[in-house]
Amino acid sequence: MSRILLEVRDLHICYETSRGCVRAVDGVSLVIYESETFCLVGETGCGKSTLALAIPRLLPPNARLLSGDIFFRGMNLLRINENELQKIRGKEIAMIFQNPMTSLNPVHMIGFQVAEVPATHFRISWREALLTAIKQLGKVGIPDPDLRSRNYPHVFSGGMKQRTMIAMMTTCKPSLLIADEPTTALDVTIQAQILKLLHELKNEYGLTLLLITHNFGIVAEVCDRVGVMYAGKLVEVAEVREIFENPQHPYTKGLIGCVVARKKSKTRLNQIAGAPPSLLNPPNGCRFHPRCSYTTPKCLREEPQLIEVCRGHLVACHNYERVG
Amino acid sequence: MGLLTYVLKKFLIGIPVIFGVTIILFYIMYTLPGDPIKLLLAGERVTPARIEELRRAWGLDQPVYIQYFYWLSHIVRGDLGVSIVTKEPVALLISQRLPYTLTLMLISTLLSYSIGVLAGLITALKRGTLIDGFVSIVGVINYSIPGFWFGLMLMLSFGYYLQLLPISGYEGPHSLVLPALSLALPSSAYVMRLTRAEMVEVLNEDYIRTARAKGLNKRRVLLVHALRNAMIPVVVMFFLNMPWLIGGAVVIETLFALPGMGRLLYVSIIRQDYAVVQGIVLIITVLTVVFNTLGDVVVAVLDPRIRVERGGGL
Numbered sequence: 001m002s003r004i005l006l007e008v009r010d011l012h013i014c015y016e017t018s019r020g021c022v023r024a025v026d027g028v029s030l031v032i033y034e035s036e037t038f039c040l041v042g043e044t045g046c047g048k049s050t051l052a053l054a055i056p057r058l059l060p061p062n063a064r065l066l067s068g069d070i071f072f073r074g075m076n077l078l079r080i081n082e083n084e085l086q087k088i089r090g091k092e093i094a095m096i097f098q099n100p101m102t103s104l105n106p107v108h109m110i111g112f113q114v115a116e117v118p119a120t121h122f123r124i125s126w127r128e129a130l131l132t133a134i135k136q137l138g139k140v141g142i143p144d145p146d147l148r149s150r151n152y153p154h155v156f157s158g159g160m161k162q163r164t165m166i167a168m169m170t171t172c173k174p175s176l177l178i179a180d181e182p183t184t185a186l187d188v189t190i191q192a193q194i195l196k197l198l199h200e201l202k203n204e205y206g207l208t209l210l211l212i213t214h215n216f217g218i219v220a221e222v223c224d225r226v227g228v229m230y231a232g233k234l235v236e237v238a239e240v241r242e243i244f245e246n247p248q249h250p251y252t253k254g255l256i257g258c259v260v261a262r263k264k265s266k267t268r269l270n271q272i273a274g275a276p277p278s279l280l281n282p283p284n285g286c287r288f289h290p291r292c293s294y295t296t297p298k299c300l301r302e303e304p305q306l307i308e309v310c311r312g313h314l315v316a317c318h319n320y321e322r323v324g
Numbered sequence: 325m326g327l328l329t330y331v332l333k334k335f336l337i338g339i340p341v342i343f344g345v346t347i348i349l350f351y352i353m354y355t356l357p358g359d360p361i362k363l364l365l366a367g368e369r370v371t372p373a374r375i376e377e378l379r380r381a382w383g384l385d386q387p388v389y390i391q392y393f394y395w396l397s398h399i400v401r402g403d404l405g406v407s408i409v410t411k412e413p414v415a416l417l418i419s420q421r422l423p424y425t426l427t428l429m430l431i432s433t434l435l436s437y438s439i440g441v442l443a444g445l446i447t448a449l450k451r452g453t454l455i456d457g458f459v460s461i462v463g464v465i466n467y468s469i470p471g472f473w474f475g476l477m478l479m480l481s482f483g484y485y486l487q488l489l490p491i492s493g494y495e496g497p498h499s500l501v502l503p504a505l506s507l508a509l510p511s512s513a514y515v516m517r518l519t520r521a522e523m524v525e526v527l528n529e530d531y532i533r534t535a536r537a538k539g540l541n542k543r544r545v546l547l548v549h550a551l552r553n554a555m556i557p558v559v560v561m562f563f564l565n566m567p568w569l570i571g572g573a574v575v576i577e578t579l580f581a582l583p584g585m586g587r588l589l590y591v592s593i594i595r596q597d598y599a600v601v602q603g604i605v606l607i608i609t610v611l612t613v614v615f616n617t618l619g620d621v622v623v624a625v626l627d628p629r630i631r632v633e634r635g636g637g638l
Binding site for chain 1: 528529530531533534535536537538539540541542544548549552553626627628629
């Protein structure tokens with residue numbers, strides 16, 4: 001196994017709302033190795049986007065970092081000041097967001113928005129930055145990049161906007177690229193193209209990809225390792241083949257069951273009964289116990305910790321032996 | 325390239341608007357109660373034949389549409405007619421008064437927008453703090469105070485008690501200080517509230533998060549990415565509000581007895597001096613159309629999406 005690039009230790013983040021503190025990330029620890037593709041999966045509202053945004057510290061103002069550390073190449077991102085952080089953002093750690101339609105500034109030209117990144121991080125002239133931007137736009141598959149760089153975002157399609165975002169965030173060849181559901185807002189054919197592009201860039205630049213998704217199809221296609229989140233907790237981490245062939249957590253098993261069922265026609269779609277719990281007031285013990293078919297009295301009392309069941313495979317479940 | 329055609333089209337649209345307004349305006353003046361001839365004679369005892377003669381001389385015996393076309397044919401030649409009261413050419417009367425009003429408008433606009441935008445930005449950036457609360461409350465108070473009352477209070481304090489500035493008439497540029505302040509105050513509060521609301525909204529946009537994710541410093545995020553977007557509605561309001569300011573000038577100029585166009589309009593309405601009122605309202609209409617068009621143009625420059633209809637894609 002290669003070297004550790006990013007390490008998250010016991011991270012707790014909550015959102016302050018009028019109804020109280022929503023514990024979106026509640027004690028997550030996680031390691032990402034250099035030049036791997038790590039997928040974070042889970043239902044909407046399980047805290048995966050919050051975790052992703054916390055890494056470059058781009059959380060909304062009502063989010064509170066309660067405790068924990070995020071080490072990037074040994075540097076604690078949560079302890080450094082804003083100036084140091086600005087040197088890392090876009091250069092070492094770049095991020096692509098869920099909705100390309102609103103992620104580009106409507107009043108600036110495409111080329112300008114991409115060129116800002118190299119112009120900020122390298123000692124080059126604006127002309128050179130613009131040329132870098134045009135080259136990068138061509139690389140991500142924008143036709144006629146020279147001409148298109150003088151377009152405004154509103155004439156671009158969703159797919160082209162997301163390509164622009166990718167161009168913007170890869171001009172500096174970052175070590176870590178965080179993609180927060182980069183294909184959710186796009187239609188299916190474009191989704192595949194964008195994923196292919198990300199995968200190619202990852203291989204070419206040797207960057208590490210942290211991909212946030214709720215789509216197990218994507219996981220199977222591009223990931224090396226997978227982390228499954230449920231209600232603000234990481235419940236299972238394993239290599240991608242291990243997850244599909246030998247899921248140990250009942251929630252992971254349920255999620256994979258949902259995908260597999262799609263392939264058999266005429267049968268009713270599999271589902272996980274119930275809904276994710278409110279993070280304002282999560283259930284005691286194991287947070288999955290109200291929806292779990294393996295629940296024992298211990299699950300209601302005691303919160304399971306992540307334990308290594310075999311090499312590189314971590315599970316947080318009291319009954320994993322019965323599940324697997 | 326698309327911008328020039330856009331500008332030209334906007335100006336051409338303004339022409340029929342001006343025509344429409346002249347028709348409505350002329351008809352309203354015509355239907356107003358009162359007889360200008362009687363006002364002209366001011367209680368002088370004359371024979372009915374003499375009244376008829378005067379009526380014919382001023383063209384008031386003609387049907388309204390004839391009077392309108394007669395007036396219009398002079399207007400397009402640059403002749404605004406003659407005041408029925410002072411017998412002076414309307415164009416001369418207006419050209420003497422217009423500079424005062426335009427100066428007053430300019431000063432008060434600069435004042436209200438510099439105060440309003442600055443206060444709006446501060447409150448938006450310091451949202452939820454004591455400064456925000458304090459400035460916002462002052463803003464609400466300013467917004468609730470009518471301009472004429474504030475004018476009176478300014479007269480009382482700076483003119484009467486402190487004797488620093490003149491309260492009535494025009495004695496030089498310093499005579500415009502108090503009127504400009506009383507015009508600027510309520511609108512500065514409005515500008516502040518709009519700027520604050522827009523800035524707060526823009527700062528929550530996804531593209532601001534993108535700008536931060538790129539590693540740009542705070543100042544660049546604010547100036548290059550947030551400000552321009554937030555200022556678009558403020559600029560629109562700047563241009564759309566100009567005509568309203570003339571309305572405000574009528575009250576303030578009358579209050580401070582300034583020899584401006586607003587006061588001339590007030591006096592002329594009281595005297596039923598048709599030609600002067602029509603001339604002034606025509607000027608206001610033209611100014612309104614010009615400012616609206618300028619607003620459209622500036623917004624098109626600031627926001628590329630507005631130009632889309634011209635096929636500005638490529």
